[in-house]
Amino acid sequence: MKENKKQKRGVLSKAEGILDFATGTLGNLPNITLYGTAALEIDNFKSLLDFSPDTVRVNTSDGIVRIDGIKLHLAFMSDESISVKGEIRNLSFE
Amino acid sequence: MKLKLIDFIFGACRIEARGAFCERIINIATGKNIFIHDIVRTAPDRIEFTVSLKGSRLLFSESELEDSLHILHQSGLPILFSKRKARIIALTGPLVVFLLLFLSTQFIWHVNIVNATREEEAVILKELEKLGVKRGALKMAIDQGNVKNQLLIDNPHLMWLWVDIRGASAIVKFAPRAVAPEIFNEDDFYNVYSSHDAVITKIIPTNGIAKVSVGDTVLKGQMLIEGVMPSDSENEKHIHASGEVYGNVWEEKCVTIPRKNEIRTPTGNKIEHLSINFKKFPLKLYINSSILYDNYDIIENNRTFVPFGVTFRKTEYHEVLVTYEENNLDHLQKQHEAEFIKELSEKGFPIVYSESFINDNGDSVFLTMRALCEEPIAKERRMNFGENYSGTDN
Structure with missing residues (x-):
């Protein structure tokens, strides 16, 4: 299953390279936008795993995104995107 | 800011999710396409978030979430309206009435033509309608000066006209043009003619020569006194003829x-038909429109509520017994x-x-x-030098 996914992504990334598209345009990759250290937006996420004022963990198709910071809260959340606000200190993938 | 405005207009609900895995509740909500915002963790087992009223209803419809969700407060215009319905109605009711009254006064609901006969009124109303002054016309759209000028141009029989718009009424005052009386110039040359077919009974020419004498039968328009004076020279001298001429005239009627004279005696039976007219749209409030009486008198009673243009019409059909008397x-x-x-x-x-x-x-x-x-039959008329003096003129 994982092999199939990797193959599919490889084909899509090649197609993006040939067509000169931005990375992730053809695939369902999570799109993470960081606005300085004040806000962060993740598009194409799967679910919210953990949420506290210090840590937010979001499940994406590429793995779990972990955001560490101070006074973190979610500005909005829809089925496609999630916006985290607060003082972001660290962004990591698990 | 945008979200707050949307929340205020459409209403929003602040909800607290309680439990060990509050994130699960949020994931379920987003899975149902419910937009959630202002998500804050207030305690290790509590999360607060805001959803739209429609979203909150959807969330609470889920039986598995019902126990974990608690409404903290609701806000926005729909909530304000539902909570203070009585106060808002009490406040907005008079406001709406005043607004309706104000709006109704912006239209003309009555055109009053002062001191006019039925014929004059019909003519002027038709002309006014052409210029936009009619029932239901917007007051602002009426240029009084233009209406006045155009009416005077189109109706030469009017000497003076004034259109005054007071409240919801257009008051039209006018003066018909009086036919100018013929001005008799004493220095001009006139003959006296007969105004009727008559037999002359008396003729007193004060100026000019009498062309008829007592006992003569004259026709209407026939010359009675000629405005000519004999002169020594070859040319006759023309003058202003005048005089009193009386004749026996036949008056006929x-x-x-x-x-036989028709006598209509009411039997006391009557049928009433009620209808409501919204401007030109009648609404019948009766089912059977047929009248079973052989002879009946109709009495119509209309009551119009001017600001809304609604007319209540009551038509009474009174049965009568018709008899004839010699x-x-x-x-x-x-x-x-x-x-x-x-x-x-x-x-x-x-x-x-x-x-x-x-x-x-x-x-x-x-x-x-x-x-x-x-009757006096003398009528002065300016001399026409091309006419035959001895002939008649109608």
């Missing part, structure tokens, strides 16, 4: 008198003759002779009344 023809003839003589006497004409004839005309008789009156 015809009246139709029915042989008219006393002699009595009616004498009555009409007396009226005729009185009319002539009021004009100041002495009656020399009077007569009347009756012609049978089936269900009615035709009464012709004639009277010979002594």
Whole structure:
């Protein structure tokens, strides 16, 4: 299953390279936008795993995104995107 | 800011999710396409978030979430309206009434033509309608000056007109143009002609030469006194003819008198039809429109509520018993003759002779009344040098 996914992504990334598209345009990759250290937006996420004022963990198709910071809260959340606000200190993938 | 505005307009609900895995509740909500915002963790087992009213209803419809969710507060216009319905109605009710009243006064609901006969009123109303002054017309759209000028241009028989818009009424005042009397210029040349067919009884020419004498029969328009004076020279001298001429003139009046007189006696039975007219759209409030009576009188009663243009119409059909009574023809003839003589006497004409004839005309008789009156028949007219003086002129 994982092999199939990797193959599919490889084909899509090649197609993006040939067509000169931005990375992730053809695939369902999570799109993470960081606005300085004040806000962060993740598009194409799967679910919210953990949420506290210090840590937010979001499940994406590429793995779990972990955001560490101070006074973190979610500005909005829809089925496609999630916006985290607060003082972001660290962004990591698990 | 945008979210707050949307929340205020459409209403929002602040909800607290309680439990060990509050994130699960949020994931379920987003999975149902519910937009969630302002998500804050207040305690290790509690998360607060805001959803729209519709979203909150959807969330609470989920039986598995019902126990974990608690409404903290609701806000926005829909909540405000539902909570303070009575106060808002009490406040907005009079406001709406005032607004409606104000709006209704912006239209013309009545066109009043002052001191006009029915014919004049009909003509002026038609002309005003062409210029946009009619029931239901917006006051602001009416240029009073233009209406006034255009009406005076289109209606030369009007001398003066004023359109005054007061409240919801358009008041039209006007003065008909009086026909200017013929100005007799003493220095101009005039003849005197006959105004009626008559037999001359008296002729006193004060200026000019009498062309007829007492006892002569003259036709209407025939010259009576010529404005010419004999002169020693070859050319006649023209003058302004004048004088008093009286003649016996036949005055005639015809009246139709029915042989039988119709008497309508109400039986007391009546049918009422109610209807409401919204401007030109009638709404019948009765089912059976047929009238079963053979003979009936109709009485219509209209009541219009001007600001809204609604007319309540009540039509009453009163059954009547029709009987016929023979008219006393002699009595009616004498009555009409007396009226005729009185009319002539009021004009100041002495009656020399009077007569009347009756012609049978089936269900009615035709009464012709004639009277010979002594009337002044002289009428001055400017001399036309191309006319034949001895001839008649109509």
